[in-house]
Amino acid sequence: NAGVTQTPKFRVLKTGQSMTLLCAQDMNHEYMYWYRQDPGMGLRLIHYSVGEGTTAKGEVPDGYNVSRLKKQNFLLGLESAAPSQTSVYFCASSYQGANQPQHFGDGTRLSIL
Amino acid sequence: DAKTTQPPSMDCAEGRAANLPCNHSTISGNEYVYWYRQIHSQGPQYIIHGLKNNETNEMASLIITEDRKSSTLILPHATLRDTAVYYCIVRVRGATNKLIFGTGTLLAVQP
Numbered sequence A: 001n002a003g004v005t006q007t008p009k010f011r012v013l014k015t016g017q018s019m020t021l022l023c024a025q026d027m028n029h030e031y032m033y034w035y036r037q038d039p040g041m042g043l044r045l046i047h048y049s050v051g052e053g054t055t056a057k058g059e060v061p062d063g064y065n066v067s068r069l070k071k072q073n074f075l076l077g078l079e080s081a082a083p084s085q086t087s088v089y090f091c092a093s094s095y096q097g098a099n100q101p102q103h104f105g106d107g108t109r110l111s112i113l
Numbered sequence B: 001d002a003k004t005t006q007p008p009s010m011d012c013a014e015g016r017a018a019n020l021p022c023n024h025s026t027i028s029g030n031e032y033v034y035w036y037r038q039i040h041s042q043g044p045q046y047i048i049h050g051l052k053n054n055e056t057n058e059m060a061s062l063i064i065t066e067d068r069k070s071s072t073l074i075l076p077h078a079t080l081r082d083t084a085v086y087y088c089i090v091r092v093r094g095a096t097n098k099l100i101f102g103t104g105t106l107l108a109v110q111p
Helices: none
Strands: A004-007 A012-013 A018-026 A031-037 A043-051 A053-056 A065-069 A072-079 A089-093 A108-112 B009-013 B018-023 B032-039 B045-050 B061-064 B070-075 B084-090 B103-111
Touching: A004 A089, A018 A031, A018 A089, A018 B103, A043 A065, A043 A072, A072 A089, B009 B018, B018 B032, B018 B084, B032 B061, B032 B103, B045 B061, B045 B070, B070 B084
Parallel strands: A012 A108, B009 B103
Antiparallel strands: A004 A018, A018 A072, A031 A043, A031 A089, A043 A053, A065 A072, A089 A108, B018 B070, B032 B045, B032 B084, B061 B070, B084 B103
16 A cells, blocks of 8 residues: 655756656545645645546646546646746645545655756 | 644654644634644655544644634654654635645754
C-alpha cells in the first residue's frame, strides 16, 4: 500500500516549457487535491476533484490545468511554465464525506529558470 | 471560513509535553479543528481533529475550549522526531474537505 505517490520528485524547466505532474493514490479515495508551497508559507490549494471526471478551482488556479480521467490519478499540467511557478507541489487525497483527513504525497520540487 | 492564529515558533525539551496553542475565535458551530504537521521536506501528516469534545489518539491529544474559540494540541512526550511545523486548520464548510493552511508553528524539540 503505497498511499499517495507523486511523479516526478524533482524537475527543472525552462520558461515556456510545458509539463505534467502525476499523482496516484491506491486508497480508493474519491477526493484529490493539488497544493503548492512556497518558502515560508503554508500550502495553497490549486485545484481539486471530488470524483472521476470532475475538477474545480482552488485558491490559486491560474496557469494550471488538471484532469481526473481515472479515479486513482490526478494530473496537474503547466502549459507554459513561468518562474513564478517555481514551488513544491503536493498532492493529497481523502475519502468522500465530511471531516475525512487528507493524505499527502511527498511532493514534487519544480524549478523554472 | 474561520481563520486561525498560531505562534510562529516554540521550543520544547525532549521527553516533555509540547503544548501548541491555536486561536480560532470566528469558528462556526459546525466547523471542525484539524491539526497537521509537516516534517522538513515531507508532505503534511494528519494528526487529529475534533469538534467540541477533547480527542486523543496514538499521536496526540486535542483540547478544545468550551467556547470553541481556541484549542491546544498536546504531544505528551516530545521526541526529536517531532520537530516540525504544526498547522491548526479549521475545515472549510462544504463536502469537499478543502483545507486552508496558515503558516503554522515551528516546534523545535531540544535534546
